[in-house]
Amino acid sequence: MSEQAIEKQEYNITVYTENQIGLLNRIAMIFSRRKMNILSLNTSPSEVEGIHRFNIVVHETQEVVSKIARQIEKQIEVLKVYFNTNDDVIWQEMALYKVPTQVIAEKAKVERLLRENGARVVAIRSDYTVFETTGHREETDNLIKVLQPYGLIEFVRSARVAIIKDSDGFNRKLREFERMEPGHEVVENEFLNSRDKVFSM
Amino acid sequence: MLMQEKQAPALPETDTMISGSQALLHALVAEGTDTIFGYPGGAIMPIYDALYDFEGDLKHVLVRHEQGGIHAGQGYARSSGKVGVVFATSGPGATNLVTGLADAQIDSTPLVCITGQVFAHLLGTDAFQEADVIGITTPVTKWNYQITDATEIPEVLAKAFHIARSGRPGPVLIDITKNAQLQKFAFKGYTPCEHIRSYRPKPIVRKEYIKQAAELINKAKKPFVLWGQGVMLGSAEQEFKAFLEKTGIPAAWTIMGAGALPSDHPQNVGMLGMHGNYGPNVMTNECDVLIAIGMRFDDRVTGRLDKYAKQAQVIHLDIDPAEIDKNVKTTVPVWGDCKETLPLLTQLVETKKHTDWLAKFREFEQKEIDAVIREELFPTTEEMTMGEVIQQLNEITNGEAIIVTDVGQHQMVACRYAKLNHTRSNITSGGLGTMGFALPAAIGAKFGALDRTVVAVIGDGGVQMTIQELGTIMQSGIDVKILILNNQFLGMVRQWQELFHERRYSFVDITSPDYVTVAKGYGIPGRSVNKREELRAALEQMLSNPGSFLLEVMVTKENNVFPMVPQGCSVSEIRLK
Structure with missing residues (x-):
C-alpha cells in the first residue's frame, strides 16, 4: 500500500447529484455512521442546469475516502463522485469580519492591515464595518488574529468550494448518463480505472 | 366469512x-x-x-x-x-x-x-x-x-x-x-421505469478483468470458490454450476448463499464462517486463488481480517462496486451481474478436475464428522440434539422443503445440516440477525411459493418475539410448519457466556409458554415431544398435516454449536470443540 493510502490528509470530495429532498441527509449519514467528521460541506448548482454539486472536505486516509466515495456514488440520486487532495484542486473559502467602525476610523494601522490581508469592505454602518476576504484557510484565519486586538465583534467563514484541476466539467458525462447504456467511463469510479498497480502478480 | x-x-x-x-x-x-x-x-x-x-x-x-x-x-x-x-x-x-x-x-x-x-x-x-x-x-x-x-x-x-x-x-x-x-x-397511464440517469444498477462488464480472472484460475493449483446470495439474486444458479463443473473447483457458501448449489453436489464442500464447516474455513488460508461470487466478506465469514486468505490472489465477482475492496483487497475485480460474468468466465477457463485438492476438503470433513457431526446428528446421549431433529427432517422431506430459520443456535444448526435440493430454499436473517424473523418470514415464503412445503425452524427465544403472527396463520389459513427447537435458553448467548464469560449465565434462562396450547388457541394443531422415540412420528405428523402445524421439540439444554471460529480469531484457528 502506498504511503498516500494510509496517511491522513484533507480530501475534497465532489459529488454531482440530482436535486432531491433528503439527499443531503442520505450523504451526511454515510459519514456519521462511520463516525467521520465533515470539516466543510457546500451545496451549489453546477455547470449543468438541474445538477447539484456538493463539495465535502474530510481529513482521512485515501483508503477510507475511496470507500466512502463508493458508498456515496451508490445512492440512487448521485451521478458521480470524485475525490482529490488539496494539490489537485483550486479551492477558496470566504470569510466575513465585523469590526467597530470607530476603531477603523481612528487607527490608520487597522486600515493598512486590512489592505495587506486583501480584505474588502462589504458594509459600513456608523457602529460597525463588515469586511470580507476570500482565500485559503490560513489566510482567512490570519485576519482573525490580526483583528482580534481591535475588537473583532463577529466572524464567520463559508464552506469550501473547489474546482478540480483536471476536470473538463460534467456536461459531456451527463449525456452519457442519460443514455440507457452508459459508456465505461461513467460506470466506475475514476480511481478504479487506474488500478494497474493492483495487478502486480 | x-x-x-x-x-x-x-x-x-x-x-x-x-x-x-x-x-x-x-x-x-x-x-x-x-x-x-x-x-x-x-x-x-x-x-x-x-x-x-x-x-x-x-x-x-x-x-x-x-x-x-x-x-x-x-x-x-x-x-x-x-x-x-x-x-x-x-x-x-x-x-x-x-x-x-x-x-x-x-x-x-x-x-x-x-x-x-x-x-x-x-x-x-x-x-x-x-x-x-x-x-x-x-x-x-x-x-x-x-x-x-x-x-x-x-x-x-x-x-x-x-x-x-x-x-x-x-x-x-x-x-x-x-x-x-x-x-x-x-390518470396518464402507467409506464414501468427502465432507466434513471443517476442510477447504474449494473456496472459494465469489463472483458480485461474477465481475462485476468480466467488466467489466474487456469494457473491456480488450489483454487477455492466462495459463493453468496448474489448467485440467487442474479438467477445465475445454472451459470454458476456450469462454471464450477468445468473448473472442478471446490465451493463453499455463506449462509445467504445456501441452496444455490444443491447440498449433495460433489463440489459443494460446505458452509463458511464462524459456525461453518472445518474444511472451508481452514482451506481459505491454504488456497492460492480465492474466487468470491456474489458475497460480501462479512466479518462472520472472514473472522480476523488481517489473517484472512493473505496467501491467496482474490477474484471478486460482484454487482455492487462498493463491495469490491471493502473488506478484502481484490486482485481482480470482476464487476457486474454474475449472470453475465460467469458465462464469460466459463468460456475462458480450462476444464479441470482438482481431484487431490478436493479430496483434502473431504479429509477435513471426515475429521469434522468424527469430532462433531456424527454425535450431533446421531447422538448417543439420552437428550435430543438440534442436529438430529434437522437430520430427521431431511430424511422425511428429502431436501425438498423451504427451510426458514430464525436467529441463534438453531439457525446455525439448521443452516449447517439442512439438505437443500433447490435454490431459494434457505430463508434466514443473515446480515442483521433479527430474532423473530422466522415465523412471519415463513408465512411470506409460503405465499411466495404455494407449491412448496415451508418449515419454520425457530428457537424458543425467537418464536416469542413475533408469536402474534400465529394469528395471521389462523386468519389467512396459510400452511406453515412451525418447528420449535426448545433448549430453554437463549442458546447462542449462553454458549458465548459459557465459552468467553466464565459460565456467567446472565439473563439467558428463558421460560416458554405451553406452545401447543397457544397454537390451539389460534386453531393450529400442535404437539410437543421430548423423547427420541416420538420424534420421527411427530415430524411426519407435522409434515403430513393438511394445514399448519406446530411441533415443539425439547432438546438438550447446554449444547454448543461447533465448529467455531471465536471472535477475533483467524478462520484457520477454527475450533472443533
Whole structure:
C-alpha cells in the first residue's frame, strides 16, 4: 500500500447529484455512521442546469475516502463522485469580519492591515464595518488574529468550494448518463480505472 | 366469512379522474404484485378503501404487527424472487417497519413498502401519528421518497419497483400523505421505469478483468470458490454450476448463499464462517486463488481480517462496486451481474478436475464428522440434539422443503445440516440477525411459493418475539410448519457466556409458554415431544398435516454449536470443540 493510502490528509470530495429532498441527509449519514467528521460541506448548482454539486472536505486516509466515495456514488440520486487532495484542486473559502467602525476610523494601522490581508469592505454602518476576504484557510484565519486586538465583534467563514484541476466539467458525462447504456467511463469510479498497480502478480 | 371474488378495476383510460390510492393500486397490479402484507390505520385508510375493490388482483394478508408484515414481505421476496409489498400506516406503523427494512437492506431483499403519512399541511406539526419516516428510514433503505401530490404516484411507484429489484436489490419505502391518497387527478397511464440517469444498477462488464480472472484460475493449483446470495439474486444458479463443473473447483457458501448449489453436489464442500464447516474455513488460508461470487466478506465469514486468505490472489465477482475492496483487497475485480460474468468466465477457463485438492476438503470433513457431526446428528446421549431433529427432517422431506430459520443456535444448526435440493430454499436473517424473523418470514415464503412445503425452524427465544403472527396463520389459513427447537435458553448467548464469560449465565434462562396450547388457541394443531422415540412420528405428523402445524421439540439444554471460529480469531484457528 502506498504511503498516500494510509496517511491522513484533507480530501475534497465532489459529488454531482440530482436535486432531491433528503439527499443531503442520505450523504451526511454515510459519514456519521462511520463516525467521520465533515470539516466543510457546500451545496451549489453546477455547470449543468438541474445538477447539484456538493463539495465535502474530510481529513482521512485515501483508503477510507475511496470507500466512502463508493458508498456515496451508490445512492440512487448521485451521478458521480470524485475525490482529490488539496494539490489537485483550486479551492477558496470566504470569510466575513465585523469590526467597530470607530476603531477603523481612528487607527490608520487597522486600515493598512486590512489592505495587506486583501480584505474588502462589504458594509459600513456608523457602529460597525463588515469586511470580507476570500482565500485559503490560513489566510482567512490570519485576519482573525490580526483583528482580534481591535475588537473583532463577529466572524464567520463559508464552506469550501473547489474546482478540480483536471476536470473538463460534467456536461459531456451527463449525456452519457442519460443514455440507457452508459459508456465505461461513467460506470466506475475514476480511481478504479487506474488500478494497474493492483495487478502486480 | 363468505366474500364474493371481486373483479379488480381495469387500468383506466388516459385522463380518467382517479384518486392517488387507486393509482397506487393500479401501479402494483401493473408491476405484477399479487400479495400485500399489511396493517391498516388512520393515515393509510384511503388506500385500504381503494384496496377493497382490488381484491380480485391483490390479495391482502392482514398481519398482527407491522414487523411481522415486513418480514413476511421479505419471506415472500426470498422464496419467489419477486418484489415484496408491504403496507403500514403512519407513525408507529411505519416505525415498526424499521427492523425489517434494516434486515432487507443488509440482506439485499427487494421490497416496496408503502406507508401512510399525515396530511401534507400537518407535516412537521407533531400531528397525531406523525413521525419523520423518511428521516428514520433513510439509512435502512436503498431509496425512499415522500409523495405529497397524487400526480407523482405512477412515476414514483415505477421508480420504486425498478430500484427495489434491479442491480443489488433492496428495500424502498414510499411515504404517501393522506391528501395525496385522496386527491383525484387525471390518470396518464402507467409506464414501468427502465432507466434513471443517476442510477447504474449494473456496472459494465469489463472483458480485461474477465481475462485476468480466467488466467489466474487456469494457473491456480488450489483454487477455492466462495459463493453468496448474489448467485440467487442474479438467477445465475445454472451459470454458476456450469462454471464450477468445468473448473472442478471446490465451493463453499455463506449462509445467504445456501441452496444455490444443491447440498449433495460433489463440489459443494460446505458452509463458511464462524459456525461453518472445518474444511472451508481452514482451506481459505491454504488456497492460492480465492474466487468470491456474489458475497460480501462479512466479518462472520472472514473472522480476523488481517489473517484472512493473505496467501491467496482474490477474484471478486460482484454487482455492487462498493463491495469490491471493502473488506478484502481484490486482485481482480470482476464487476457486474454474475449472470453475465460467469458465462464469460466459463468460456475462458480450462476444464479441470482438482481431484487431490478436493479430496483434502473431504479429509477435513471426515475429521469434522468424527469430532462433531456424527454425535450431533446421531447422538448417543439420552437428550435430543438440534442436529438430529434437522437430520430427521431431511430424511422425511428429502431436501425438498423451504427451510426458514430464525436467529441463534438453531439457525446455525439448521443452516449447517439442512439438505437443500433447490435454490431459494434457505430463508434466514443473515446480515442483521433479527430474532423473530422466522415465523412471519415463513408465512411470506409460503405465499411466495404455494407449491412448496415451508418449515419454520425457530428457537424458543425467537418464536416469542413475533408469536402474534400465529394469528395471521389462523386468519389467512396459510400452511406453515412451525418447528420449535426448545433448549430453554437463549442458546447462542449462553454458549458465548459459557465459552468467553466464565459460565456467567446472565439473563439467558428463558421460560416458554405451553406452545401447543397457544397454537390451539389460534386453531393450529400442535404437539410437543421430548423423547427420541416420538420424534420421527411427530415430524411426519407435522409434515403430513393438511394445514399448519406446530411441533415443539425439547432438546438438550447446554449444547454448543461447533465448529467455531471465536471472535477475533483467524478462520484457520477454527475450533472443533
